[in-house]
Amino acid sequence: MGNIIWIIPAAPLIGSILLGLFGARWSNRWSGFIGTLSIVISALLSVAIAVHWFQDPPVDEHMRIMLWRWISLPEYSSYIEFYLDPVSLIMMLVISVIGLLIHIFSTEYMAGEAGYSRFFAYLNLFVASMLLLVLANDLLVLFVGWEGVGVCSYLLVGFWFHKAANGYAARKSFVVTRIADVAMLVGILLLSNALGTVSIQPMLAKAALLWPHGGIMAAAGAALLLIGGLGKSAQFPFQTWLPDAMAGPTPVSALIHAATMVTAGMYLVIRLYPLFALVPSVLTVIAVGAVITILTASLTALVQRDIKRVLAYSTVAQIGYMFLALGVGAWSAAMFHFLTHAVFKALLFLSAGAIAMRLHHEQDIFRMGGLRQKLSVVFWAFLIGSASLAALPVVSAGAFSKEMILASLWESPGLGKWLWLAALFGAVLTATYIFRVVFLVFFGEVKTEPTGHYGVRIVVPLVLLAIAASTIGWLEMPKFMASSSVFSSFLEPVLGHPATESTLPHWVTAAGYIAPLLGVVIGFGLYRSGYWVRTAGPVGQGNDGGQAERSMGEGVRRFMRAGFGFDFLYDRLLVQPFLWLVKILRNDPIDAIFMSAAAAAMRFHGALRRSQIGQLRRYAGMLALGSMAVIVIMVFA
Amino acid sequence: MTYSMFDVVFYGAGAFSVVTTTLAITRTNPVYALLNFVMSILGIALVIFVLGAPFAASLEVIVYAGAVVVLFLFVVMMLNLAHLKTDFGVKRGRSVRLAVPGVLVISIIIEIGIAFSGRFGKETTYHIIGPSAVGRQLLVADIIPIELGSMLLLAALLGAFHLARLSPERGRQ
Amino acid sequence: MINLSWQAPASLAIILFALGLIGLITRRNLIFVILSIEVMLNAVALLFIVAGMRWGHPDGQVMFIFILNLAGGELALGLVLLLRLRARITTLDGDSANILRES
Incomplete structure (x- = not known):
């Protein structure tokens, strides 16, 4: 089974190359077909591998598939090698399956856009890079995928490059993440230099063996890699690029800037968790930074006009929750939240895109309204997504993952209780801001009349994602409900056993369930009182109208x-x-030095030129003089 | 110190060629200058003969006195000197113009004299190196330089041929 | 057996060379310039003969022949250029042939 795994990233890569080479000549229908087909292959293979894995797990719960030797040096060699364990299997599944749904959605969403085949070429390339990232066995290959997704993000944010603002947003996202990536590269080099390998598993084993708990080398390596992860995941202090990245097409926002790429930072930390576990100080930094991220992003989301910006800030905040879980060592909780978040955030973005499709690409929530009857499919999809984001109890997937995070926060020593409180406050805010959007967009009177209709390629992904968003949480339930722990027991071989819930007081659990409901109530109350509309703020984003x-x-x-x-x-x-x-x-002050040399040469040239008078006899005399000098040198020297 | 016949011939011919060369380079009429040049070449040919190189002496007469000077005469005729100003008159500062080359030439002579003095021995035995020895050296040992020389001549031939073709559109400018 | 000093003929060659050089530098008429060059080449050829005599070796005459070769080629091209120049300038003044200069 493992030897065909290379097809999973290769298929989108080939699709991307084909589209890049011939897409301009193909019809849009054919481009969309090829672009989607490559992802279908990946998704089917991923599912097949996952099913096979469940039926017959490999020895030691992981597979290593070596493709070929990449770099070969006397004391060092790097291989193109894939590493599949439950963590990367889940990542791979999410990327390929959600990627497939978003591709299907895009074939209709992007219809009629210029650069249709270009869009699918980029999107395929992104999926290929992302799969390479999660399957990589060593940090070098991972870094290749890491930069690959960065490039694709840049290309897709600037997809409508005719508008200067989109180009600016693309550059911003690229530059900010690049700054973080430099730190990450330094971290990789540091680790490879100190431990002599970049292959992840041997490296982690060596690190645990050689470095003391809380050692300075481990801290430096972990911190540098963490900076890279924070940059990619748009966490504090790198969070500013993600809202601007919403300039790209909405499916891109759904796939790259919500479901997959921005969680690469979390994946990096989980992949290297033994290293991070060595340095509790770095974990504390992660947790505190995550709290700052959650609170600022949630508060910002509360006052945005643009639906995509709300979702962008909510993405930042939700990834903040994942990092918060990482910060207290709840690795499987973070993974679980990643899974549910990928599903419901993709759903929310696709719903937003579906709304925008029908409303002449209107994204201002104050110009929408009353869409509940007009766009009932999208209403239900968005409502399920919002419930999941807000973590409404039982009916949504987000509730279970967020509950898991809150529980692990409560149980962690040290700052744990304060982190729990902040996270709980964040949960209230989350429910408030997302239901603010729900009420403003789908209730009240109609402000913009929708036009057109949805095709099957829009509806099917929405329905599938909505079903997933409401049911996927049942993979992992608290003990008092159903005692289902499929997810964490699946991850157990890699990430260890999650913390038990035995010591959790009942009121803590209850608070976790009540907070979102409270948020919804606040949102509704302020909607009814007209507070949201009164405080809508000026049109446009963030600038003070005065x-x-x-x-x-x-x-x-x-x-x-x-x-x-x-x-x-x-x-x-x-x-x-x-x-x-x-x-x-x-004005190049350094260049002035060189230019002065050039000017001196010019002056010298002028002086020399004056000697060139065009008189044959003088030339002959000079020749004679020169011969004299040569004779003097030859004879007397 | 007695003077042999060889010495007499050498000094006589050498003095003759110096005088005629001086005359050749100071004439204003090119034809007179060429006649003096022929005389000087005959003198030099005699010197070469005395020095024991009969083959080179005959070549000197044939090539220089024959071919070169005749070529010169052809060109002088083609230049149509009757309609060409050849006397440029004396310009101001002539003495300076003569002084500079004079100093230059004298210093070169002194320099070469110093370079030669006290080297290469004084006396030499007298050999006549006949055409056969020269030919053997030339065509057996130096065959490659001979070929290079022929290429040089070929290049000169082609160049002369090309340049001498008067193209009306460019030549009349 | 006759002994001959090589210095005297070498001096003759040098004197001829100097005369040619004087002619080259002082004369403005281009015919005389080429003539002076021939004189100088001739003088050098003579010097080679002297050297061949000094060492009793045919190489001096071989070099003489090469110089004849060179002189022939040089003369042919020089005279043709003279003819071409005649079409451009009205005199044979070498100093007036500086029309390639921009100012």
């Missing part, structure tokens, strides 16, 4: 709307000094 009343509350809201001023801060701290430097270097 016409709003100068009250304290509006000032705070404006600050929140602008994402807590991180963009402003980075602009002042990093971008402006850089531009200043560029302005200085524009």
Whole structure:
């Protein structure tokens, strides 16, 4: 079974190459077919491998499939090698299956767009890179996939490159993640230098053997890799690129900037968790950073007008939850939240895209309204997604994963209780902001009349994702409900046994279930009182229009709307000094030195040129003089 | 110190060629200059003969006095000197113009004299190196340089042929 | 057996060379310039003969022949160029043939 695993990333890669080479000449229908077919192959194989795995798990619960030797040096060699264990199997399944649904959705969503085949070429390339990332056995191959998804993200955010703002957003996402990637590369080199290998499993074994608990080398390596992960996952302090990345087409936002790529950072930490487990200080940093991320992102999401920006900030916040779980060592909880989040966030984004399709690409939630009857399919899909995001109890997948995280927070020592409280507050906020969107978009009077209709390729992915979003949580339930722990026991060989829930007081569990309901109630209450509409803020994103009343509350809201001023801060701290430097270097002061040499040469040339008078006799005399000198040198020297 | 016949011939011919060369380079009329040049070449040929190189002496007469000077005469005729200003008059600062080459030439002579003095021995035995020895050296040992020389001549031939073709559109400019 | 010093003929060659050089540098008429070059080549050829005599070796005459070769080629091209130049300038003044210069 394992020897065909290479087809899983290869199929989208081949699809991408074919589309890149011939897509411009193919019809849109054929491009979409090829682009989807390659993912179908990947998805079917992934499912087949997963089924096979369940029936007959391999020895030691992992498979290593070596393809070929990549780099061969005297004391070092790197192989293109795949490593499949329950963690990467789940990642692979999510990427290929959700990728498939989003591809199907895109074939209809992107119909009539210029660059249809280009879109599928990029999307296929992304899936190939992402699969390479999760299947990689060593950090070098992982890094290749890591950069590959970064490039695809750049290309797809800037897909409509005719608008300057999209190009800016693409560059921003690329540059911010690249800064983090440099740290990650340094971390990889550090680890390979210190441990002599980049192959993950031997490296982790060596690290655990050689480095003491909390050692400085382990801390440095873990911290550097963590920076890379934070950048890719848009966590504090790198969170600013993700909302701008919403400039890309909505399926891209669903696939790359919600379901898969942005969780690569979490995957990295889980993959290397023995290394992180060595350094509790780094874990604490992860947890605290995650709390900051959750709270700022949730508060920002609360005041956005643009539906995609709300979802973007909610993505940041939900990945924050995953990192929070990582920060307290609840690896399988993070994985579980990744799984549910991938499903419900893809669902939410696709629903948003489906709404925008029918409303002339309107994304402002205050111009929508009353869509409950008009777009009932999307309403139910979005409602299920929102319930799952808000973690409404029992009916949604998100409830179980979030509950698992909250439980592990409560049980963790040290800061655990405070983290639990912050996470609980975040859960209230999450429910509030997402149901604010639900109420504004689907209830009240109609503001923009929908046009057109949905094809089957829109509805089927939505329905499938909605079913998954409401049922997938049953894989893992708390003990007092059904005592189902399929998921964590599946991951147990890799990630160890999750913390038991025996010591959890009942009121803690109850609080976790009540918080989202409270959030929904707040959202509804403020909707009924018209508070959301009153505080809608100026049209456009984040910029202060100046016409709003100068009250304290509006000032705070404006600050929140602008994402807590991180963009402003980075602009002042990093971008402006850089531009200043560029302005200085524009006239190239170093070059002036070289130009002065050139000017001296020119002057010398002018002087020499004056000697060229075109008089034969003088030339002859000079020749004679030169011969004299040569004779002097030859004879007397 | 007695003077042999060889010495007499050598010094006589050498002085003759120096005088005629001086005359050749100072004439204003090119034809007179060429006649003096022929005389000087005959003198040099005699010197070469005395030095024991009869083959080279005959070549000197044939090639220089024959071919080269005749070629010169052809060109002088083709230049149509009657309609060409050849006397440029004396310009100001002539003395300076003569002084510079004078100093240059004198210093070169002194330099070569210093370079030669006290080297290569004083006396030499007298050999006549006949055409056969030269031919053997030339056509057996130096066959490659001979071929290179022929290529040089070929290049000169082609160049002369090309340049001498008067193209109306460019030649009349 | 006759003994002959090689210095005297070498001096003759040098004197001829110097005369040719003087002619080359002082004369403006291009016919005389080429003539002076011939004189100088001739002088050098003579010097080779002297050297061949000094060492009793045919190489001096071989070099003489090569110089004849060179002189022939040089002369042919030089005279043809002279003819071509005649079409451009009205005199044979070498100093006026500086029309390639831009100013």
